Amino acid sequence: MRKREPARGDTPLRRSTRLQQEKTWEQPQVSKxxxxxxxxxxxxxxxxxxxxxxxxxxxxTKEPSPPPPSHGPLLLSEPEAPKDSKQAxxxxxxxxxxxxxxxxxxxxxxxxxxxxxxxxxxxxxxxxxxxxxxxxxxxxxxxxxxxxxxxxxxxxxxxxxxxxxxxxxxxxxxxxxxxxxxxxxxxxxxxxxxxxxxxxxxxxxTLPPQARSEKWTKRLFSLPSLCLLLFLLVLGFACWFIWRYGSPVSFLGLAAYGQWGLSSMPRLWSGTEECTTQCSLVLVESIPGSLTYRPEDPRHLSIYQAWMDLLNGANSSVDIAAFYFTLRDSDIKVEDPSSQQGRDVFDSLLGLPSRGVKLSIAVNSPQMSEDDTEELARQGADIQYVNMKDLTGGIVHTKFWVVDQKHVYIGSANMDWRSLTQVKELGAVLYNCSCLAQDLGRIFAMYHMLGGEGVSIPATWPASLAAESSLDQPLKLQLNGAGAELYLSSSPPALCSAGRTSDLTAIVRTIEDAQAFVYIAVMDYEPQCTFCSPRRFWPIIDDALRAAACDRRVNVRLLISCWPHSHPAMFVFLESLSILSQKPLGCPIEVNLFVVPGGGERPPIPYSHVNHNKYMVTDRLAYIGTSNWSEDYFTKTAGVGLIINQSYHDSITAGQEFTLRHQLEQVFLRDWDSSNVLPLSSHRSCTKKN
Known part of the structure; x- marks a missing residue:
């Protein structure tokens, strides 16, 4: 017999043919x-x-069966073949x-x-x-x-x-x-x-357990598995980041500012203090020595004393947003005894870093004098100069403090020694009110991010800076034991994060909410764009006041400052409002001017002796802001406002005098009836020195 390789086309034997051949093979055959x-x-x-x-x-096997006789040669005893290691x-x-x-x-x-x-x-x-x-x-x-x-x-x-x-x-x-x-x-x-x-x-x-374990370990740590795991981690982090901080576009924009370094990453996971709803509120004022009131007129804690108390009690952080820093009289190169209070505040700020308290300041740039800020920076303060003119065309006119993320000051006073002794100011201090402090801290964080050169306002602010209070969703807490609803407003709209109510909207809605009266005390009131070129008419707030007085018969009173820097055009707009009170219209609108007498200094102190208040009070709401009332301050300039509603507690006799709305109403009536008020017709005496 000859062995030959099977052809590719050969067909294997069928089962029936194979069985037939096996039967034939088992029978003895005669070979030739x-x-x-x-x-x-x-x-x-x-x-x-x-x-x-x-x-x-x-x-x-347990019971091996004997082999068939015909296949004996297959079962012959043979020496065991040597084992080949390669074929084992x-x-x-x-x-x-x-x-x-x-x-x-x-x-x-x-x-x-x-x-x-x-x-x-x-x-x-x-x-x-x-x-x-x-x-x-x-x-x-x-x-x-x-x-x-x-x-x-x-x-x-x-x-x-x-x-x-x-x-x-x-x-x-x-x-x-x-x-x-x-x-x-x-x-x-x-x-x-x-x-x-x-x-x-x-x-x-069946593989042994160890082999199965090694098999699954290899599959788990294979390259496709590791790539899939990495993809899931990145996807999970992206989802968490968008949920927590908003659009990735805002993150990329903020990363360009250099504010999102490694030092800021732990803040992503750091917990915040539990929000406290039991708050105390104190109305604070600066009253120049040249102003005289009757003994029975209300007086409040001085701003100087409130600032010193906040600084002395600070434990971890002090964040200040300001228009400028001139707490020492070095800016006018003249030593004045009234500047001592400003020096005390400056010395307290200077000692904060040495006590382990972080001092952060966001201030408008450029400033007339940077002596104070440079000295604070040398002592360890974090100073951010915000060039708002390049960003929005305005300035940083904001004036507020956030201390230890639980105490807050908001008011009209600048970080200026004159604001403590030479200028009439008004503000509010809220103690142990972390809900409001954390929300105001988000506005400060926006200012802080805009400091430096070459920055720009992002198209979308991160979700971590979203408002925690607004007109539609105010904070509900206790102020001096009485229930209150309050929220923060901000300007301009470019600096309003998600959910934040703009300052202009807050003012208009407060006027529209009034049912009995609207009392307004501001330094400047102009229904136009004052610093635009050319100037343009801007009647939004003016229309709201006219509608409140003439349509709803709400009593409207305006107390406007009269000083050498008043704009002559402002008095023309005020006259157009007051003339509506004449017959046959008879709209209940009244306008008066408030004058702060000079102290007789020689030489005179510049930018002093003025009523710098910026507040509004109605029969239902209280508003304390930091902006003058013209278009520039609401569309280009940075400012904030505090709006408090305690109307449903005013009817309660016990504790009524502790509500901010009631205190603010009493302050306005005190000034309105004082001897420092002039009729609108005497406005020429305000500008004759200009």
Whole structure:
């Protein structure tokens, strides 16, 4: 017989044909070949090849069945083949089903063993296909250690039309290569292949626990898994950042300012103090010595004393937003005894960093004198110069303090020694009111971010700076034991973060809410753009006052400052308002001028002796602001306002005198009825020195 390689187009034997041949093989046949040739042929055929001997493994069984007589040569005792280290089979390999008679195909003549050789010739390992025949009595295990190349496997699989034989051969080859090559087919594919080949004979492959653990560890720490984990982390952080800080565009804008460095990152996770709703409020004033009141007229805590108390009690931080800093009289190069209070405040500020209290200041730039701010910066204060003219075309006219994130001052007083002794000022101090302090601190953070050169206002402010109080959602807390609703307003609109009510809206809505009276005390009132070129008419607040007086018959009173720096055009607008009170209209509108007498200083102190108040009080609300009433201050200039509603507690007799609305009403009536008031017709005396 000659062994020949099967042609690619050869068709494997059918099962019926194979069974018929097996029956024929078992019967004795008369061969035409000589007897000695037949024996040699059978011996060569039944002699296991080296590749088979290297991989033959006897599977022990409890009750091995005797082999059939016709296959005796297969069971002859032979010396065990030497184990090849390269072809050694791992003990963890899966047991394969029994494999029985291996039918040798035709061998080419040049590869057939010579009959004169005493020992069989080491045959070459021709790449031939072996037909697997199932037999329950055989106990041989054949492993294929030399995997076929991709082209050879594809050729053999294409040439086998029998799906059953192809699945069986492929399954055996795949199982034989367990642990030798990586497999990309899952357990489901293995089970399906076993079912198709022989679900009863193929045992289930089970990896030991350690192998399974290593397998899942490799999958977990693979490159795709790590990339997926990193993507999920980045996605989670992005979602959290947008929820907490708003649009990423605002973050990129703020990053350009240099405000989002490594030092600011811990603030993202730092907790805030629990909001306190039990607040105390004190109305504070600066009354120049030249002003005289009756003994029965109300007086309040001085701004100087309120500032000193806040500085002496500061423990962690003091944040100040101001128009300018001239607490010492060095700006006028003249020593004045009245500047001592300003020096005391400056010395207290100078000592804050040495006490471990962080001092942060946001001030308008440029200033007439930077002596105070430069001295504070040398002692450790954080000074941010905000050039609002380049940002919005206005100035930083804001005047407020935030101390330890729980105490607040808002009012008309600048950080100027004259504001404590030479100028009439009014403000409010709220103690232990962290709800309001944290909200005001967000406005300060916006000013602080705008400090420096080359900055710009972002299109969207971060969500972390969003308003915590507004006209629609005011803070509800206790002020001096009485219930109150209050919120903060801000200007200009470009500096209003999400939810913040603009200062102009707050003023107009306060006027529209009035039912009985509206009392206004401001330094300047002009329904025009004062600092625009050319000037333009701006009647928004003026129209609201006219509608309140003429439509709803609300009593409107305006107390305007009269001093050498008053604009002549302002008095013309005021006259157009007061003339509405004449018949036949009879609108209840009254306008008076307030004059602060000079102190007779020689030389005179510049920018002093003026009523610098900026507040409004109605029968329902109280408003304390930092801006004069003209278009520039609401569209370009930075300012804030505090609006408090305690109308539903005014009817209560007990504690009524402690409400801000009631105190503010009494202050206005005191000034309105004082001897320092002039009729509007005397306005020429205000500007004759200008």
């Amino acid at each position: 070949e000589p007897q000695h040739s037949k024996e040699r042929s059978i011996t060569d055929i039944l002699q296991p090849r080296e590749s088979i001997r290297a991989h033959r493994q006897v599977i022990p 089979v791992s003990e963890k390999d899966n047991l394969l089903p029994p494999v029985v008679r291996l039918r040798r195909l035709d061998i080419p003549q040049e590869e057939e063993s010579s009959p004169h050789q005493n020992k069989p010739k080491e045959p070459r390992d021709p790449d031939v296909e072996w037909e697997v025949v199932k037999d329950q009595q055989a106990r041989l295990r054949v492993l294929e250690t030399r995997p076929r190349s991709t082209e050879e496997r594809a050729t053999v699989e294409q040439g086998a039309p029998s799906q059953q034989g192809m699945v069986a051969n492929r399954t055996l080859r795949q199982q034989a290569r367990v642990g030798l090559a990586p497999r990309w087919w899952g357990p489901a594919s293995q089970i399906q292949a076993r079912k198709e080949s022989d679900p009863h004979k193929l045992p289930r492959t």
